[in-house]
Amino acid sequence: MSNFVVKKVAVLGAGVMGAQIAAHLINAKVPVVLFDLPAKEGPKNGIVLRAIDNLRKLSPAPLGVADDAALIEAANYEDDLAKLGECDVVIEAIAERMDWKHDLYAKVAPHIAPHAIFATNTSGLSINALSDGFDAELKARFCGVHFFNPPRYMHLVELIPTASTHPQILDRLETFLTSTVGKGVVRAKDTPNFIANRVGIFSILAVFAESAKYGIPYDVVDDLTGSKLGRAKSATFRTADVVGLDTMGHVIKTMQDNLKDDPFAPVYATPPVLARLVEAGALGQKSGAGFYKKVGKDIQVLDPATGNYVPSAGKADEIVVRMLKKAPAERFRLLRESTNPQAQFLWAVFRDVFHYIAVYLQDIAESAADVDLAIRWGFGWTTGPFEDWQAAGWKDIAQWVKEDIDAGKALATAPLPDWVFSGPVAEQGGVHAPQGSWSPVARGFVGRQDLPVYGRQAFRASLFGTAARDARNTGKTVHEDEAVRLWVDDRAGRGDVLIASFKSKMNTIGPDTIAGLMRAVELAERDYAGLVVWQPTSLQLGTPGGPFSAGANLEAAMPAFMMGGAKGIDPFVKGFQDGMMRIKYAAVPVVAAASGIALGGGCELLLHASKRVAAMETYIGLVEVGVGLVPAGGGLKEIAVRAAQAAQAAGSTNYLQFLTARFQNAAMAKVSGSALEAQRMGYLLPSDTIVFNVHELLDVAQREVQALAAAGYRAPLKPAGIPVAGRSGIATIQASLVNMRDGGFISPHDFTIASRIAEVVCGGAVEAGTLVDEAWLLALERKAFVELLGTSKTQERIMGMLQTGKPVRN
Incomplete structure (x- = not known):
């Protein structure tokens, strides 16, 4: 297939969906x-300009960086139709009126x-x-391309010919949507x-x-x-x-x-x-009331009997909650x-959905895989409805659904199709099998789209019952213990790169994880x-964006604290720092591939890697303040190093100027x-790579890694001296902190923690411009960390976080 390079896209319609589709394309660096x-009054492009301005205010944010709204070019149908000729893809996103769409098509088609x-x-x-x-x-060259709202965050795009x-048009568009825009594409009828x-x-x-x-x-x-149920909250x-x-x-009316x-x-x-709610103007969140209504800080729920809102406190019965924790077969038996x-x-509800998808699979999709992936990606289900059915025991569920239909308990009398009870599906025990997923039209199991772009996905979203690669045990294991797995991808051309994957909850980093990383570097x-x-x-469930760390x-540090007090933690912190420095100065490139959250020590691991590859939806930060501590895995040291490098590149000795935002x-x-x-915050560098489809991350x-190695990678030389802002920088920062403390914006303990951060990033009580080394900065980190850990306020924050998972502000 010849290259199809999308140099520019036109979006027709600056409403909610059109503007947000445009925003996400800008995220992906697509003009x-x-x-x-x-507009009838004011600037001709006034409607579009207002929509672009509104993008900066929306929550959740449609833009990765709000200021990038200015990169969207505004146009109108009267003056700017010639600009369509510059575009490789044109997406119409106006209101759902067939006549309005036809009128617009007649105008733009030429x-x-x-x-x-x-x-x-x-x-x-x-x-x-x-x-x-x-x-x-x-x-x-025309087709449907159905983004889900909000387009930045919803993984699904349906492609409808x-x-x-x-066929080449669909293949080109699917490739662009998958890799450049980062979507999971399902072809629909x-x-x-x-x-x-x-x-x-x-x-x-x-x-x-x-x-x-x-x-x-x-x-x-x-x-x-x-x-x-494993669905959206x-x-x-x-x-x-x-x-x-x-x-x-x-949408209901369309049906x-x-x-x-x-x-x-x-x-x-x-x-x-x-x-009744729509007639009353209670349209949900956008109107302030729907099934729920916020009154002050309280959430109230609609009482259908009275039409009034009442305090929301309803919970599932504990016996039902226990049923839902059982294995699928037992769970469905108990519920029934x-x-x-x-x-x-x-x-x-489960029975009704199983009934529906079996009856209509042939009409709406090429195979059962399309149904399951569309529901997972478009509605946030952890598993698709066919997967749920198959995991619970195909034949038993089928028989139970049939009995309910025959007894008049179902929502319709339509019988289940014959393929449910006999033939390959019944013999296989479900619609998903190693050879593919069931297609009633093909009367067999068929594979998914196999475009070259999917060769970039080491672990494509899997389906229960299929022969998908499992990242937890695939490839060649080089070393594995309770903390890490070190392994090599068995795909062609990948055997020269070692991979380290953590095994802890939320991929947290403890001494055993550091030891595993050190072994990986060696x-x-x-x-x-x-x-x-x-x-x-x-990734195994096709839900993008699991945590990096x-x-x-x-918790791993608590035994040391209990035995030796705050000072007993010093070896733990020193080991973490040594591990990060080992990564930074490794003789071969160490690339951190991040998605989801990279917080605290996870962020510090990123900062010390040779290069970072991050999924678009990666949320990075040094958050130790929440537990009353300072970052002490080299994160503050790296802030000082990067600020000094930026100042030197600008030919400036005003180190504080380049430090303030990072602080x-x-x-x-x-x-x-x-x-x-x-990238704007400095946690990622401009040279780092941002990936839009998280399945391509690995x-x-x-x-x-291969490119760095082929280019003759050498570890960075250790700096002879790092110029720091010194005591004058600390004093300047503390002056602003005093105002925040006295104004009630931060607590006294927040002031103490922030002051200690200032001391580290400014290099301690030395003259401005003094040259220090990394060991000096790391020692300042450790000292601040250990001393804060010895305070009662910090201990309260740590215990609160361990017990509730939420930061304590004291």
């Missing part, structure tokens, strides 16, 4: 021109470049119907609401119906259908509020209008409570047999081109909101 109608892909971001309208009126050449879409919304909205409607039947309050439903009704009840009503002969059609009726209304409700120096530090957490393992990040425990922001890191 974007954002179109909308010309200006779209002859090589460009034209796509619509519709959430459920027919792609074939939208292409009516196109000439054959444009029809071949028309009957005329050229052109049916109402496609895959994720079709199944996901049905699931929500089933919850509406069954919760009303069993009399389960909305807040109890959310407690039952959220994280306890916002669960069902809170998710509806976040999405917008009017938006949900629109009502286009699936009238469907045996499940009665289920598609808009729930009366939803209709229980007389507890909450258990009966959960079984009913092995890499002896036998390999270099070392990658990479964590497999969460939550920091130092405080504030540590003293305020600021965590980056993205890898892009981490592959890119391995290639970085």
Whole structure:
């Protein structure tokens, strides 16, 4: 396949989705021109300019760095249509009205470049119907590309062809979306609401119906259908509020209008409570009230019987919670047999969804894999519905669902398809098998899309029952103990890179982890081109962004503290520092591949690596202030080193000028909101690599090691002297801290901790410009750490964090 390089993208429509799609493309360094109608008053591009300005204010933030909003080019349909000819991809994202879309297409089609892909971001309208009126050449380049909201964070994009879409167009767009934009792409059939919304909205409607039947309050439903089921914390009704009840009503109406002969059609009726709320203007989070309403600091929930809001305190029954902790087969058996209304409700919802996906698999997707991945990536489920069914015992669940259908307990009378009970699926024990996933159309198990771009994913999102590689045991293990696994990827061309993966909870770093890393460096120096530090957490379930490291393992340090007091911790801290320095000055490149959180000691590990490869959604920071301590694994030392380097590069001796922002990040425990922001903060360097698809993280890191080694990598020379800001820098920082303390913005203990951070990053009580070495700065770190640990206020913070997981402000 010839190169398809996307130099610029046009987004048509500066509404909620259009503007945020444009924002995420800017995150990915793709130039974007954002179109909308010309404003009737003021600047012609006023509508777009206001949308761009609003991007800076939204939460969750659509931009990795808010100021990058200025990189979006504003345009309007009256003056700027010629700019479409500069674009390789054009994405339409206006309101869900077929007539409005056709009117816009007639206006823009003559200006779209002859090589460009034209796509619509519709959430459920027919792609074939939208292409009516196109000439054959444009029809071949047109398809659906359905981003989920918010586009930066939701992994799923559905790709929907028309009957005329050229296969090469789909392959090119899938490659671009997967690698450049960082998405999980599922190809859907052109049916109402496609895959994720079709199944996901049905699931929500089933919850509406069954919760009303069993009399389960909305807040109890959310407690039952959220994280306890491995789904998003916002669960069902809170998710509806976040999405917008009017938006949900629109998606439901698409099913009502286009699936009238469907045996499940009665289920598609808009729930009366939803209709009443929308009519009253209670649209959810955006209007301040929906199923939930915030009153002061309290959250209230709607009482459907009275229509009033009441305090939200509903919780799942403990007996049901215990059922949900059982293995899948036992869990479903207990839910089905229980007389507890909450258990009966959960079984009913699962049964309804299993019934639905079996009946409609053939109509909406090429295979069961597409259904499971679409629901996982688009609705935040840890496992897909077919995976749940298969894990619980395919034949038993099938029989139970059939019995409920026959007994009139199900939401429709449609029978389960024959393939559920006989043939390859029944023989295999489910729809996922080593050879692929079940396709009713193909009457067999089929593999997933196998484009070259997926060769970059060392561990592609796996499905229960398939022959997916497992990062916890794949490849050649070189060394393994309770703390780390050192291994080599067995894919072709990767055998010269050693990989270190942690095994602790949240990948925290203790003495045994440091020992494992030291062994990894020694092995890499002896036998390999270099070392990658990479964590497999969460990738096995296809949920991107597991933690790189939550920091130092405080619990591992407690025995030393109990035996020797604060001073007993000094060897622990010294060992951590020595480990970081060993990594920094390793004779071969050490590349840290980070995703999720890299906090405290995890951040310090990044700072000492030869290079960093970070997923876009990596949140990096030195957060030790939260437990009343200072960073002491070399993080503050690196702040001083990098500030000195920046000053020297600028030809300045005003070291404090280059230190202040870095000091504030540590003293305020600021965590980056993205890898892009981490670059602005100095935790990542401009030369570090940011990866948008977290599944490519390991592959890119391995290639970085190989490239560094091939270029003749040499460890950095130890600096002869590091110029520091000294006592005058400390005094300047402390003056501002006094104002913050006296103004009540920080506590006295916060003042003490921040002062100690200032002492370290400024190099201690020496004259400004004094040259110190890294050992001097590390000794200052250790001293501050140990002395703070001996204070009662810091001990209160540590115990509070260990007991509650939340920082104590004292």
